[in-house]
Each structure stands twice: as C-alpha cells, then as structure tokens.
Amino acid sequence: MHHNPSTYRAHSLPIHKWPIAHQEAWHQAFKKQGLFAKPNAATKWRDHSVAKTQKGNGIWLNWVMTRSGLSNEAFLSSKPEDLVTRDHVQRFIDDMAASNSTMTIYNRIQELYDTITNITPHMPKSDWVWLKAAWQNLRNDAIPVRNKLPALKEADQLEALGLKLMHEAETAPKRHYRRKEGLTDLQRALIYRDGLIIALLIRRPFRINNFYAMTIGTNFLIEETGITFDFQAREMKGKRSMTVPFPSKLLPYLERYIHHYRPILLTTSAKAKAVPAHSSGIDALWVSRDGSALTQGPLRVAIKNRTEQEFGLRIPPHWFRDASVTTLIRDKPESAKITGAILGHTDHTIVQKHYNQSQMIHASRIHYKNICELFEQSASDAIA
Numbered sequence: 001m002h003h004n005p006s007t008y009r010a011h012s013l014p015i016h017k018w019p020i021a022h023q024e025a026w027h028q029a030f031k032k033q034g035l036f037a038k039p040n041a042a043t044k045w046r047d048h049s050v051a052k053t054q055k056g057n058g059i060w061l062n063w064v065m066t067r068s069g070l071s072n073e074a075f076l077s078s079k080p081e082d083l084v085t086r087d088h089v090q091r092f093i094d095d096m097a098a099s100n101s102t103m104t105i106y107n108r109i110q111e112l113y114d115t116i117t118n119i120t121p122h123m124p125k126s127d128w129v130w131l132k133a134a135w136q137n138l139r140n141d142a143i144p145v146r147n148k149l150p151a152l153k154e155a156d157q158l159e160a161l162g163l164k165l166m167h168e169a170e171t172a173p174k175r176h177y178r179r180k181e182g183l184t185d186l187q188r189a190l191i192y193r194d195g196l197i198i199a200l201l202i203r204r205p206f207r208i209n210n211f212y213a214m215t216i217g218t219n220f221l222i223e224e225t226g227i228t229f230d231f232q233a234r235e236m237k238g239k240r241s242m243t244v245p246f247p248s249k250l251l252p253y254l255e256r257y258i259h260h261y262r263p264i265l266l267t268t269s270a271k272a273k274a275v276p277a278h279s280s281g282i283d284a285l286w287v288s289r290d291g292s293a294l295t296q297g298p299l300r301v302a303i304k305n306r307t308e309q310e311f312g313l314r315i316p317p318h319w320f321r322d323a324s325v326t327t328l329i330r331d332k333p334e335s336a337k338i339t340g341a342i343l344g345h346t347d348h349t350i351v352q353k354h355y356n357q358s359q360m361i362h363a364s365r366i367h368y369k370n371i372c373e374l375f376e377q378s379a380s381d382a383i384a
Contacts, residue, residue: 010100011059011062018061025120029118030050031043041118046234056115057115067092093109096108101142110135112131116128153311158307166196186264188261188264196253204229207318212295228245228246268291271291
C-alpha cells in the first residue's frame with residue numbers, strides 16, 4: 001500500500017465498523033463486574049471523556065485500516081494489542097504531523113494509551129510503558145496553536161462587557177419594522193442572555209461542560225435560602241462535588257432574565273412555539289432562540305461573537321478561566337493557593353502556571369505602557 005504522509009487526513013472510524021474483538025473489548029471496559037471485582041478505571045469516566053476517547057481510538061483504527069499496509073482480513077480479525085506496535089505508532093505520528101498541531105498529536109496518543117490500557121486488562125500496564133512515555137514526551141513538546149497571552153483580557157473587562165450587553169438589551173429602542181430600526185423582543189432576549197452568561201462565567205469560571213448544562217432544580221437551585229450551583233462528583237472532571245453560591249452582584253440580572261427574557265426565548269420563535277411544554281429544555285437555565293436547551297456549540301459561538309464585537313478578537317469561554325484566576329492572583333498574590341479549588345485542579349503545577357501567567361501579563365502591560373510613554377516623550381522632544 002502506498003504511504004504518502006503529506007496527503008493524510010484524520011477520520012474517525014465509527015465503533016460499529018471496528019473489528020469485532022475491539023468492539024467487545026471496548027464495551028467490556030465499561031461493564032461493571034460485580035461487587036467483589038476490581039472496577040475498571042473506564043467505568044468512572046465522564047460521558048465527555050468516553051466520547052472523546054472513543055473518537056480518538058476511531059481515528060487510530062481508521063489509520064491502521066487505510067495506512068498501515070495491513071490487509072483488510074488481518075485488520076478485521078485483529079485484537080487491540082495486535083495493532084499497537086512502536087512501528088505503527090511512529091508512522092501514525094508522522095502522518096498526523098502533516099496536517100495536525102503538536103497538541104492534537106499529543107491528544108491522539110494519549111487517547112490511544114487510555115484506550116489500550118483499559119481494553120486489554122489481561123495485559124500488565126508495564127507492557128505499555130513505552131506508549132505512555134511517547135504521549136508524555138509529546139505533551140512536553142506540544143505547542144498551543146494560539147498564543148492567548150497577548151489576547152487575554154482582565155476579568156473586569158469581560159464582566160463589563162456582560163453588563164454592557166444587558167444594559168443594551170434593556171435600553172435599545174423597540175423594533176420599528178417600517179424604519180428597520182431597533183430590536184425585536186427576541187433580539188433583546190438573546191443579547192441579555194449572552195450578557196448574563198459572560199458576566200456570570202467570569203465570576204464563576206466553571207468548566208464549559210458544567211456551565212452550559214445547568215438545569216434549574218438539579219444543579220442550579222433556586223430556594224428561599226438563596227441561589228446556589230450544586231454539582232455532584234459525577235458531573236465534575238475532578239470527581240469532587242461542588243456547591244457555590246450565585247454571585248450577589250448579579251442576582252438582580254438573574255431575576256430579570258428568569259422572569260422576563262427566558263420566557264421570551266422559550267415562546268417567541270416559530271420553532272419555540274412547537275416545543276412541547278413538558279420538554280426537558282424547559283428546565284435548562286440557558287435557553288436557545290428556538291426554545292430548547294442551549295447546547296455547548298452555540299454557547300461558544302455566542303461568547304466568541306460578542307467578544308469579537310467588543311474587543312476585535314474572538315475569546316473562547318475556556319479563556320475566561322485564565323482571565324478570572326490570573327486577575328485574582330495579580331490583585332492578591334496569596335490567592336494562588338486557592339486557584340486549584342476555583343478551577344477544579346488538583347495538580348499544583350497548573351496552579352503555578354496561572355501564577356506565572358499572571359506575572360507575565362502584568363509585566364508585559366507595564367512594558368507596553370513604558371514604551372508608549374517613551375514614544376510620546378520622543379514626539380514632544382521633536383516638536384520642541
């Protein structure tokens with residue numbers, strides 16, 4: 001089979017097209033074995049991790065099927081451990097390098113390692129030490145495609161944007177169709193929703209998987225004693241439950257959203273009117289323009305679009321976590337000790353990364369200010 005890395009494009013093989021032995025091993029990894037059996041690590045994975053790892057393994061299997069030179073018969077009759085060889089993995093990495101970032105390649109090999117160690121319980125993990133070393137080395141060498149440091153905004157800048165959007169929704173003139181001016185009720189509701197999302201996300205920088213899926217009465221509790229976020233351990237990446245109060249500053253804005261704008265989102269559009277009243281979307285805190293629960297994709301797009309309109313660049317929601325913590329540490333360096341709790345991180349090296357990042361941002365802005373002052377002074381001297 002001809003091997004041309006420059007033309008390779010990754011595709012994930014659907015699980016129903018995996019070799020039978022691979023399908024069976026995958027499903028077995030998530031099957032609970034009984035009270036007295038040692039649980040497999042995969043049974044504790046979150047749904048997001050399962051989907052991500054399954055997709056990654058599908059990409060690996062598709063490469064083996066189309067690029068390794070293995071016959072179709074040998075591929076379909078293979079066991080998982082038959083395919084994961086050093087030669088195959090090296091060629092897979094080389095092919096991926098032609099059209100993928102170093103971060104993507106590192107993720108693919110980590111997903112392969114997570115898969116093979118969980119679907120081959122009959123083999124000691126020591127057999128895969130070389131593969132673990134590969135993804136760890138790739139991780140150390142991985143370079144993010146985007147350098148977010150110059151684009152990172154202060155937390156108060158992002159919060160101000162959220163408040164500005166909600167003010168705009170409240171004060172903009174109503175739609176005048178003949179003049180083609182003003183905003184419709186639905187447009188106002190969307191602007192207000194996005195403003196509240198931005199203002200809240202910078203004060204409560206939860207992981208986006210938790211943030212978009214908040215459900216009234218389940219993990220977003222509105223009670224007489226107050227409003228709280230209540231995430232169970234199974235919902236959290238770190239497998240630790242979290243109960244956090246809603247920020248008091250934003251309570252009036254939340255009340256306005258719940259009682260005025262959210263009902264508009266639920267009922268205004270043609271699609272929204274077709275949503276059954278008993279739909280699960282009715283309990284979602286964040287509602288789409290169509291009256292259904294706002295999903296992760298559209299939420300990300302909304303945040304990126306609003307930040308681009310304000311700052312001239314698209315800021316993804318996970319950058320809010322960096323902005324929130326780096327600003328906190330800048331203002332109160334001793335806060336570095338609590339950043340792990342805020343972000344849900346248990347690794348102290350990640351906390352250190354945020355501390356270092358906050359210092360770099362602060363230093364770069366002082367440097368920029370000094371340069372501007374020098375230019376201004378030079379211009380004044382020239383005129384004099």
